[in-house]
Amino acid sequence: MKTNAAEFDLRTPATLGEALALLGEPQGKWRPFAGGTDLMVLLESGNLMHKNFVNLRGFKELRGIEVSPQFVVLGALTTFSAIQENELIKKEFPCLVQAAAQVGAIAIQNRGTIGGNIGNASPAADSPPALLIYDAEIELMSTSGARWVSYDSFHTGYKKTLLGAGELISKIRLPRTTRASGRTVHYFRKVGARKAQAISKVSVAGWAHVEKGVIKEVRLALGSVAPTVVRGKNTENLLKGKVLSPALYEEARSILGGEISPISDIRSTDVYRKRIAQNLLSEFLEHVGLDQ
C-alpha cells in the first residue's frame, strides 16, 4: 500500500443521470471509473493524477449485449469475459473474441471493460484493432444527449480522443454484414513477451471479403505501431480489387512498412515491431489467399 486512498474520491451516484451531471461539472473535476484495471495500477504506482472519480459499475444501462438485424450493440461496461461468452460475437466477430481472450488473464478479463479499453486510449490496447476492422461506432453520452461517432475517427493523437467535456463512452456497436457469395477472412494476432499478462509489442487484425480470388473488401488495423491504434489504409487501398500474387505480397509489406511509425520502448524496438507487423500482414494474406 504505497498510496493513501483517502486522498481520492470514488463516488457512486444513484442514477446514470447523476453520474453524467458530475462528469459535466466544470474543469473536468470528475472522471469516469469503470473496471479499474488500468486506473488502479496508476493509483498504486502513485501516477493517478486525477482525484475524483465516478463509479460507473452499477449502471445496468451501460451493460449487456443487444442484437438487432443491423448491429450488435455492447454496453461500454461489457467485460472481456462477457464478450468471450457471447455466441453471436464468436460467430460474426471472432477477432473481437480472440482479442478479449488476450487481455491480461482471466481476473483482468472479468473486470476490464470494452469502454475502458477504448477510453484509456493506449495504442497497445488489445480490443481496438478488432473494433477497427469491424467498422465499430461508439456512442458518446453527456447531459446534453448522445451522439454516435465512427471509432476510426475517435483517436486523434497519443492519448487524445474525440471525447468532449463531460462525455462518456456509453455504447459500442458493430455493423453486421453478410455477403451473399464469396468468403470472409478474419485474422487477429497479438505478439507479446509471453502468452498471458503481456502488453503487446505488435498486434494486427485483418478482415477481408474475397470472391473468386479477388479481394473485394479489406480492412487492416494495428496496435503498438503508432501513437494510436491505426488502420493500414494505404495497404488496404493497394490490396482492394486485386488478386494476390507474390509481387503483391511484397508490395503490401513495403507499403505497410511506410505507413506505420513504431517506436523503441521498454517492450520492443522500432525495427522489430515493423518487421513483425509486416510478417503478421503476410500471415493474414496467406489466409486471404487460401482458396487460390
Place this chain on the structure above:
Amino acid sequence: MKPTHFVLNGKKTEIASPPMSRLLDVLREELHLTGTKEGCGEGECGACSVLIDGEVVNSCLVPLAQVEGAEVRTIEGVIEDPRFKVLQSEFVAHGGAQCGICTPGMIVSSASLLEKNPHPRRDEIENALAGNLCRCTGYSKIIDSVEAASK
C-alpha cells in the same frame, strides 16, 4: 465516512474505509484476513486473487466502493468449502506449493475454474491459471494438483 456493505465468506460485513481503498488492503489490514497475498500490486501476478460474485479478480485492482452489495470470497472462505478441500490436499500431495506466496491465489483461481467446469482439460487449467505467477514450481506440479483434484 459512508460504510461499504458486502458479504464476506458468507458473513455480512460493514467497513468504513475510503471508497478508493484497495480491496486487498481492506481484507488484510482492516479485516485481518491475511491469506490473500500482495505480490505485484498491479494485476500481473494473481497472488491477491479473490472471488467477487463467483468471478476471480485481482483484489489489488478493486476499489472498495465496487464491492458494495457484492459477495466476496477469500482463500479463508474457499478452503472451508467442502468442495475445495481436495485442492488443498492435492497441492500437498503433488508438491504444488513451495514458497507458498502464490498458493492462495492459485487455489482461489482453481476453485473458480472447478466451480464452472468441474472436469477441465489440462489446457483449460493452464488458461484458468495464466494470471497466477509462480516462481518456484515451474507450474507443472500446480497443474498436476488441480488435475488430480478435478478427478
